[in-house]
Amino acid sequence: MARATPYDRDQTLDAAMSLFWDKGYHATSLKDLEGALSMKPGSIYAAFQSKQNLYLLALEKYFTASRASFRKQAARAATPLQGLANNLRAYPQLSADDAARQACMLTKTMVDTRSTDTIISQQSRKYMGEMRAEIAAVFEAAVACGELPSDANPERLARRYQANLTALRLELHQGTDQAELLNLAEDMAREVEALRQ
Numbered sequence: 001m002a003r004a005t006p007y008d009r010d011q012t013l014d015a016a017m018s019l020f021w022d023k024g025y026h027a028t029s030l031k032d033l034e035g036a037l038s039m040k041p042g043s044i045y046a047a048f049q050s051k052q053n054l055y056l057l058a059l060e061k062y063f064t065a066s067r068a069s070f071r072k073q074a075a076r077a078a079t080p081l082q083g084l085a086n087n088l089r090a091y092p093q094l095s096a097d098d099a100a101r102q103a104c105m106l107t108k109t110m111v112d113t114r115s116t117d118t119i120i121s122q123q124s125r126k127y128m129g130e131m132r133a134e135i136a137a138v139f140e141a142a143v144a145c146g147e148l149p150s151d152a153n154p155e156r157l158a159r160r161y162q163a164n165l166t167a168l169r170l171e172l173h174q175g176t177d178q179a180e181l182l183n184l185a186e187d188m189a190r191e192v193e194a195l196r197q
Helices: 009-023 030-037 041-048 051-075 080-093 105-113 118-144 154-174 178-193
Strands: none
Touching (some): 009 030, 009 105, 030 041, 030 051, 041 051, 051 080, 051 118, 080 178, 105 118, 105 154, 118 154, 154 178
8 A cells, every 4th residue: 555645844835825825714624734734634734733813824935934034135235224115115015926925824813803812812913923023123123223323112113014014915915006005115114214313
């Protein structure tokens, strides 16, 4: 009897993340998972214990990748505020098939599970808070290097920035006209640059 091909955990989580990000937790069926992961139900449960746990692992993978991408964007900019502005300008430039042209998976998860799965919902809120802390750290660096005044409030600025980024990604998700997206991202980026003292 032929043995089943061993699964690659990282690739499997990538596939699960893509499916969950697209369809959401509740709308993703076991049949959907079977097809996307090329695994039988028994193998899925043996590897990941439950659909909920698989979702949490996929969400963690999404968060980790998003944080790494943000850090990379910030690190290659000439100044902290420039890094934040460049990050906003980058979204409309994504290729049409880039998954990041849809709403943030963390945002979608909070909406999808807020009243139906407190464990998943709380984890998505935790990750959103951690991303806001990453943004605040860049604003703090801008204060430290004199790009922002010493009385600037990095937490408040980070919350506003995160709200703008969420709104921008919702526009991408809706398929807003490219010229409008570019203008919106540019306006948001200039708001950040205008904070310089």
